[in-house]
C-alpha cells in the first residue's frame with residue numbers, strides 16, 4: 585500500500601512514541617475528564633486540516649498531523665517526571681522528527697507550536713494558532729458526564745457541534 589503520509593506514520597511507529605502512548609494510557613485509565621488518546625490526536629489533526637482548507641492556509645498536511653499527533657504526547661513525562669507536557673512534547677519533536685524525515689525548519693515550527701499550545705499565547709504562526717483552536721474544539725463537552733466538574737472556563741467549553 586502506498587503511504588500517503590510516510591513521515592507522519594514514521595512518528596506513529598517510532599518506539600518512543602508507542603512507549604509514551606502506553607504510559608499515558610496507563611496513567612489515565614481512571615481519569616473521568618478528557619483523556620489524551622489517539623482519538624483526540626486525530627480529531628485535533630482533522631479539525632486543523634478542515635480549518636486550514638476553509639481558510640485556504642495551504643499548510644502542509646503532514647505538518648498538521650505531526651503537530652497534532654505529538655502535542656499531548658509529553659503528558660507521559662508530566663505523569664512520570666512532573667515535566668510540563670508542552671515542554672516534554674516540544675523536546676520530543678526535536679528528538680524524533682528529524683529521524684522521521686522532517687527538515688530543521690519544520691521541526692522548529694512543530695516544536696514551537698507544541699510549546700505554546702497550552703495557553704494560546706505567542707501563536708504568531710498559523711500552525712500554533714490552529715493547534716490551539718482545534719485542540720479545544722475537538723472536545724465533546726456537550727456529551728460529557730464530567731462537564732459540570734471540569735475546570736475549563738465556561739466560554740472555552742463546546743456546547744454545540746462546530747466541526
Ligand SMILES: [Fe+2]
Nearest residue numbers: 624655656719
Ligand atoms: Fe490536546
